[in-house]
Every structure is written in structure tokens, then in C-alpha cells.
Amino acid sequence: PENxxxxxxxxxxxxxxxxxxxxxxxxxxxxxxxxxxxxxxxxGMLARYYLMYGDQDLPRDTDKLPKLDWRGAAFVDRxxxxxxxxxxYLDTFRELVEGLVLVPGAPRLPSGIIATFPxxxxxxxxxxxxxxxxxxxxxxxxxxxxLFNPQIWLQNKWGLADPENxxxxxLLIPESVAKTPEERQKIARDHLIKCLVRxxxxxxxxxxxxxxxxxxxxxxxxxxxxxxxxxxxxxxxGKLHDPEYSxxxxxxxxxxxxxxSLTRKIQTPPLSRSPIDWHAxxxxxxxxxxxxxxxxxxKNARYNLLMQPTPEQRRIFKLNE
Numbered sequence: 001p002e003n004x005x006x007x008x009x010x011x012x013x014x015x016x017x018x019x020x021x022x023x024x025x026x027x028x029x030x031x032x033x034x035x036x037x038x039x040x041x042x043x044g045m046l047a048r049y050y051l052m053y054g055d056q057d058l059p060r061d062t063d064k065l066p067k068l069d070w071r072g073a074a075f076v077d078r079x080x081x082x083x084x085x086x087x088x089y090l091d092t093f094r095e096l097v098e099g100l101v102l103v104p105g106a107p108r109l110p111s112g113i114i115a116t117f118p119x120x121x122x123x124x125x126x127x128x129x130x131x132x133x134x135x136x137x138x139x140x141x142x143x144x145x146x147l148f149n150p151q152i153w154l155q156n157k158w159g160l161a162d163p164e165n166x167x168x169x170x171l172l173i174p175e176s177v178a179k180t181p182e183e184r185q186k187i188a189r190d191h192l193i194k195c196l197v198r199x200x201x202x203x204x205x206x207x208x209x210x211x212x213x214x215x216x217x218x219x220x221x222x223x224x225x226x227x228x229x230x231x232x233x234x235x236x237x238g239k240l241h242d243p244e245y246s247x248x249x250x251x252x253x254x255x256x257x258x259x260x261s262l263t264r265k266i267q268t269p270p271l272s273r274s275p276i277d278w279h280a281x282x283x284x285x286x287x288x289x290x291x292x293x294x295x296x297x298x299k300n301a302r303y304n305l306l307m308q309p310t311p312e313q314r315r316i317f318k319l320n321e
């Protein structure tokens with residue numbers, strides 16, 4: 001939400017610059033400038049929040065959501081959402097617990113640092129983003145875990161709940177704020193709970209079913225060619241093991257990108273449903289960081305950006321005819 005507010009300010013500034021250019025070039029004052037956005041990975045979540053809620057922050061009462069009025073869509077013609085974890089992804093969970101190695105051979109970024117980033121929690125997996133399973137009795141008892149529940153993190157001593165991470169907190173928290181490991185641990189746990197609660201509020205806001213205004217198109221580009229973590233099992237001691245894989249872009253499951261809610265109640269085969277009213281969905285044979293090297297992506301992106309009229313433009317064309 002904070003970056004959505006920054007995006008809003010950025011668009012207002014660019015809108016004013018373009019209005020001056022239009023007036024100078026064409027003699028048209030206060031032209032209704034619209035933007036096209038291309039948003040990769042978490043940028044797609046940020047951009048969708050902006051379209052739905054504009055520069056509103058999340059309410060202080062975490063049981064409530066901001067007013068859904070699509071105010072950001074007033075400035076956007078098209079949003080291209082590329083490789084976005086619309087229902088989160090499981091590697092976020094693993095990295096918060098175990099740390100992150102960006103490329104083979106690189107030093108591990110410790111969980112004690114990564115777990116201080118609020119945005120990481122906002123990408124934890126929902127039902128179509130992958131499943132963490134508590135595996136007991138040698139696999140006889142399997143319990144799906146709600147990773148937005150702070151109590152689970154505290155019980156398993158994951159991330160900011162792990163006292164072993166104090167050596168990193170000592171670098172981050174000034175002595176004037178906390179001198180002892182116990183004081184730093186209290187701050188870390190408080191931050192963990194706040195991050196999880198706010199992340200769940202953010203994700204609920206993005207899950208509200210709603211149709212964008214007529215003049216705004218939502219276009220999804222999802223990767224489906226790379227094995228992607230779909231299940232992680234958790235031992236009774238909190239250790240992660242035995243991942244399973246499914247179709248995605250290596251980071252984001254295709255089901256998360258589409259924000260799938262599959263049903264078999266009536267239809268055969270099952271139909272994909274989503275709280276997001278996509279205008280079009282394109283499946284691309286690309287890895288998460290490879291979309292922009294894909295000819296398939298660029299051909300479809302160029303068509304939609306340059307040639308595909310929005311519903312509002314179609315209405316204007318029809319009036320002109």
C-alpha cells in the first residue's frame with residue numbers, strides 16, 4: 001500500500017508533464033492522460049492494489065479493508081500482470097525460514113535479515129499458491145498449515161521467532177533501543193506478528209471479487225513450463241523437507257498467477273475461477289526471470305499495448321462510425 005501511494009504520486013507527476021506537452025503540441029488543455037502499466041512479479045500485486053484502492057493505506061483496524069472504488073483505474077488503460085504470485089508462492093516461506101541463495105555459489109542471505117522485510121510476508125502462499133503440510137507419525141497425519149497464523153511461526157521458531165538470529169538483529173537494532181538478546185527478541189517477535197497480520201489484511205483486500213471499470217483491461221502472462229514448488233512438508237521439529245512440484249515459472253505456480261479456484265461440482269473438466277476478472281490470460285513457456293526474453297511474451301504484449309482497443313475505445317469507435 002505504501003508503494004501504491006508512491007506509484008499514484010508518480011503517475012500524477014507524469015500526467016501533468018504530458019498534459020503540458022499535449023497542450024503545447026496540439027492545443028488541447030487538460031487532456032485525460034491514461035497510462036499502460038507492465039508489472040512483473042510482486043509489482044503485479046502492487047499494481048492491482050493501486051487499481052482497486054488507489055493511494056489508500058490499509059485501515060488500522062486489521063479486521064477492516066480499504067474502500068474498494070477502483071480509484072487507481074481512472075489513470076490506467078491496461079495493466080499487464082507478468083509472473084505475479086497473485087495467491088503467493090511457497091519459496092517465500094522456505095526463504096523466510098532457511099534464508100535465500102540468489103544464485104548457486106553465492107553466500108546465503110540469512111532468514112534473520114530477510115524476515116524483517118514486510119513484503120515477503122505479503123507473498124506467502126494461499127490455497128492456489130502452494131501448501132505447507134505438518135507431517136506427523138511418519139506421514140500418517142498431515143495437517144495443512146495457515147502460514148499467516150503468527151502462532152505457527154512462534155511455535156516452530158521460524159524467521160524472527162528464532163533466537164539464533166540475534167546476531168543479525170544486533171546489527172539492525174541500535175543499542176539505545178535494545179541492549180540484551182531478550183530485548184531484541186521481543187522487538188523481532190513484535191515485528192513478525194505485525195508483518196503477518198498486515199500481510200493477511202493486504203491479501204484479503206486483493207481477494208475481493210470485483211470487476212474493473214469498462215475502460216481498464218487486466219491482462220495476465222503466466223509461466224507454465226518450469227517445475228515449481230507446490231508442497232513443502234514440515235517435521236514435528238519445524239524442519240522443512242520433501243518438496244513436491246507442479247507447473248509454473250520456477251517460482252510462481254500457474255495456479256497462483258491465475259489465482260485459481262477450481263471447481264468440479266458441475267463442470268467436467270473442471271473450470272478455472274478467479275476473484276480477478278482477467279480480460280485475457282496468456283501462458284508463456286518462460287521461467288520467472290525469463291518473461292522479457294520470450295518472443296511469445298513480446299508478441300502478445302505488443303499487440304495488447306499497441307493494437308487491442310479497450311472497451312471504452314471500442315465504444316468511442318462505434319460512436320464515430
